[in-house]
Amino acid sequence: MITPPALAACIRMAAATYHVPSAAITAEISAPKPPDAVGIMGIPPAWLPELAGRGFDPAEVSNSACVNVRAGAMILSMTPGHNAAISSAADSIPAPIRAIVLEAVRLYDVAPARVVAVLHSFHPAGSLGPMGIPRAWVPTLAANGFDLSRLESDPGYAAAAGVWILGVERLGRMQTYSLPAARFSPIPPAWLLDIAAPIARQHGLPLALVLAVAAQESGFRPGIESPVGAVGLMQLMPATATRFGVSNRRDATQSLEGGAAYLEHLKSVFAGNLPLMLAAYNAGSKAVIDHGNRIPPFRETQNYVPAVLARYRYYQRTLGGQEVVASATPATAKPAPRADHQSKVTTP
Incomplete structure (x- = not known):
């Protein structure tokens, strides 16, 4: 129950x-x-x-x-009188992507008729998804937290990204649009909330941050393994798991404990600078420190940090909890007690 x-x-x-x-x-x-x-x-x-x-x-x-x-x-x-325009547009949206498009229309405050018109218009060769996203938008989508692999493989997700673009174009200024792809983050299952909340408190972290990392790393799938050997909810590498006392990386509780302990350590190393903490979680502390306490110039890491931050803001808004105060300026990192080997980046 x-x-x-x-x-x-x-x-x-x-x-x-x-x-x-x-x-x-x-x-x-x-x-x-x-x-x-x-x-x-x-x-x-x-x-x-x-x-x-x-x-x-x-x-x-x-x-x-x-x-x-x-x-x-x-x-x-969807009851009568509530979002009537959205309801009336539903039948014009292909059934396999209807639910996610309707959610995006509500969230990004885009006219349903505009979305339907784009869905049914001509899309040039090479464009992405049902909305025909021009490839020139891909770097902007990546910088605002969208998963590029899902844009290629998931029509519903790509359609939602297209609705987001319409919302941005309507507002006219990218920086005023505060809730990107994070809205389509996986919903944490009840069992995960039950075990993650006390672990987050124990390590002085917001529940939203632990969930954001787990969502980005594994999509809340405890048994997943990456091509480079990271395993579990928090995608721990073998050396990091050993360092933080994790004997079974596929065990959800152990993985959360190890990942939260590692985030707590990074919070200390990087003086609470959240972007650097996340960059180090992805690429390793040494990579961040070697690049002058900046996010390393690895494409994977530079996509990873804004994606997790977007998920964090979304879960923070919907689940509540304490804020993590991240420095606005680059932190002066403390020397790590010993080198970590958590880097999952395969190519710069």
């Missing part, structure tokens, strides 16, 4: 995703429900085919409290 803190986090995240008051979600959870209602939100069974068409797995809607809350929040957002 989901714990009250984990449920509260799910409610906050669903409310932020669909722009529905948390109180409305809580009221639905508390309301009497007919016998055939699905899950804690009391979703009518007739909604399950519609939810499936919008990207929800009916089995998860039935069995996962967090997914049920998210699905119920989406239903609340």
Whole structure:
């Protein structure tokens, strides 16, 4: 059964995703429900085919409290009179990408008709995804936290990136747009919230930061292994795992403990400078220090840091918790007690 803190986090995240008051979600959870209602939100069974068409797995809607809350929040957002323009545009959006496009439309405040027009317009050869993103936008997308590999392989994700571009063009200034690809970060499962929260507190870190690193590193998949040998939720290399007492890198709790301990160490080494902490987590402390306490000029690391920062801001906003104060100027790093070998960067 989901714990009250984990449920509260799910409610906050669903409310932020669909722009529905948390109180409305809580009221639905508390309301009497007919016998055939699905899950804690009391979703009518007739909604399950519609939810499936919008990207929800009916089995998860039935069995996962967090997914049920998210699905119920989406239903609340689509009731008559709420976001009517978005609802009317839904049928013009291809079913496989409909749910994520509708979420992006709400989040980035883009006219649904504009998105539909772009989806159904001519796209030149070489453009990316259903929205026909010009390749010239790729560096900007990378700098704002989008995963370039997913742009190539995931049509829904690429479509959401296209909606983001429309939002940026409407606002006219990139720096005023504060919530990029992080909105499409994986939702932390309840079991992960339960074990990550006390670990984050123990190491003096915000829960949002630990989740952001885990989301970026593994997508919350405990058994994943990278081509260079990093393993687990926090993608620990063998030497780093040994250094921080992790005997089984595929064990979720041990991986979180080791990754959080390593982040706590980096916080001390780099005087709380969060970008440098993250750069060191990806490329190793030595690489950061050797480059004058700057983010090393490795493409992977320079993409990694803004991506994790974007995820951190998103989880911080939706889950709450303490802020980490990152220096605005480069930190003067303390000498590391001994060289770490966490670098996962394969090419500069």
